[in-house]
Amino acid sequence: MEQRINEFIETRRAGGLLRSLCDVEPTAGAKVLIGGKEYVNLSSNDYLSIASHPDIVNAMQGAGVPASASSRLMTGTRKEHSLLEEKVAAFKGKEAALIFNSGYQANIGIISALCSRGTAVYCDKLSHASIIDGIKLSGAKMFRFKHNDMDHLEDLLSSGRGNYKNALIITETVFSMDGDTPDLKRITELKDRFDCMLMLDEAHATGIFGKNGSGWAEEADISASVDVLMGTFSKALGGFGAYAATSSSVREYLINTCRSFIYSTSLPVNIVLADSAGLDVVFSEPERRKELLLNSAYMRERLIEKGFRPLGGSQIIPIVVPDNKTTLRLSADLRKKGYWVTAVRPPTVPAGESRIRISLNYDHKRRDIDAFIEALAEVSGDQQW
Numbered sequence: 001m002e003q004r005i006n007e008f009i010e011t012r013r014a015g016g017l018l019r020s021l022c023d024v025e026p027t028a029g030a031k032v033l034i035g036g037k038e039y040v041n042l043s044s045n046d047y048l049s050i051a052s053h054p055d056i057v058n059a060m061q062g063a064g065v066p067a068s069a070s071s072r073l074m075t076g077t078r079k080e081h082s083l084l085e086e087k088v089a090a091f092k093g094k095e096a097a098l099i100f101n102s103g104y105q106a107n108i109g110i111i112s113a114l115c116s117r118g119t120a121v122y123c124d125k126l127s128h129a130s131i132i133d134g135i136k137l138s139g140a141k142m143f144r145f146k147h148n149d150m151d152h153l154e155d156l157l158s159s160g161r162g163n164y165k166n167a168l169i170i171t172e173t174v175f176s177m178d179g180d181t182p183d184l185k186r187i188t189e190l191k192d193r194f195d196c197m198l199m200l201d202e203a204h205a206t207g208i209f210g211k212n213g214s215g216w217a218e219e220a221d222i223s224a225s226v227d228v229l230m231g232t233f234s235k236a237l238g239g240f241g242a243y244a245a246t247s248s249s250v251r252e253y254l255i256n257t258c259r260s261f262i263y264s265t266s267l268p269v270n271i272v273l274a275d276s277a278g279l280d281v282v283f284s285e286p287e288r289r290k291e292l293l294l295n296s297a298y299m300r301e302r303l304i305e306k307g308f309r310p311l312g313g314s315q316i317i318p319i320v321v322p323d324n325k326t327t328l329r330l331s332a333d334l335r336k337k338g339y340w341v342t343a344v345r346p347p348t349v350p351a352g353e354s355r356i357r358i359s360l361n362y363d364h365k366r367r368d369i370d371a372f373i374e375a376l377a378e379v380s381g382d383q384q385w
């Protein structure tokens, strides 16, 4: 066993694929202190820059008795959990909601509760690991359609849907590593035509898109057609944990079958209050998401002017670089210039598609964006990606 472990580490190191942890201390203005040096942080999912908002910090610190010491079905449900679920349901325009301890737990639990051996699950090729793991855990037959390719999804449904009693389509509304969005109207048409359930992962869209900031389902006006709207509190909402907004009957079914929900201690009340405060900030400070999206469009335009080819259409702005070592080199050179931009490599993204993933936050202002693009152009030399 030990030999296998050491070989694995050496192979990853040799391929420029070994990952490691470092201690990070957030400072004001979307910056971080790492190893005693301050960097502009372009790798945080605190998109609205509200993790340090006084309302959220006060909620996090003021609850008094944080530990719940029990699962939700035992004695771990406090009125704060129930109130947050009502608030999420209203925010998402659904009948009911259920809170989970993390997005990972939500996806593996919900998918494996809804699906089983006789189910067909249709998911995007670039789906988050938690979606893939949930499908594997369920034992369902997995069909992966090409990234955001609705024609391919239609082909797969036309040729195979008839062989299965039940089917689920699942995709993300803003892809975590690509920053792009599928054609949601088309997905709902396919869902209806082929009689499937539809689940959307709004982890990176919640708080940012839609008239009220509830996500892409709201923006595309399709919430009523989605059976399960999953999302997290841990990104734009500045908190921690996750939720599924759904019908009352699916909520009841999940409470009775979803193992990652049933067999885990419930979120501490201070986190629940912080999550609720995060939702309030989304309601009360809509200018954050508006400015963030304007700045994201500005950054993308400026990058294109400089000859770069950024992906996506959101606050996530990835630039694909041909190989792992160049990605690492770019990331290291940007650090020397005071920018923390993580190099994302396989297996998080497909082989040959390593990238620097720029994650824009509300606290990044236009002067920061301009200065970063100059730095990126300098470390890229005459190569553009």
Ligand SMILES: Cc1ncc(COP(=O)(O)O)c(C=O)c1O
Pocket: 102, 103, 104, 105, 107, 128, 130, 172, 176, 201, 203, 204, 232, 233, 234, 241, 242
């Ligand atoms: C699309 C997507 N779904 C689910 C998750 C998991 O969420 P969490 O970090 O709350 O476990 C993430 C984040 O890592 C994600 O990007």
